[in-house]
Amino acid sequence: MELNGVGLIGAxxxxxLAGWLAERFMRSNMGLVxxxxxxxxxAIALNFILATVFNVAYAxxxxxxxxxxxxxxxxxxxxRLIRR
Numbered sequence: 001m002e003l004n005g006v007g008l009i010g011a012x013x014x015x016x017l018a019g020w021l022a023e024r025f026m027r028s029n030m031g032l033v034x035x036x037x038x039x040x041x042x043a044i045a046l047n048f049i050l051a052t053v054f055n056v057a058y059a060x061x062x063x064x065x066x067x068x069x070x071x072x073x074x075x076x077x078x079x080r081l082i083r084r
């Protein structure tokens with residue numbers, strides 16, 4: 001699993017923050033664990049998409065937070081589409 005230089009603990013903390021920001025932005029109601037999961041999985045998924053489709057790479061905590069936030073927002077939107 002590629003964490004782009006933030007480390008495992010940093011990925012958990014930054015992923016939790018990204019998930020929480022996405023939760024507030026998308027006005028959804030989830031718990032702490034789901035925020036962390038959405039932030040980390042969103043960052044990894046969007047990183048994969050950016051690296052394979054657009055050949056873009058990033059590193060560092062701020063980039064991980066931004067990519068995690070965008071990825072988590074996308075995951076929340078997909079979950080909402082599936083629920084309907």
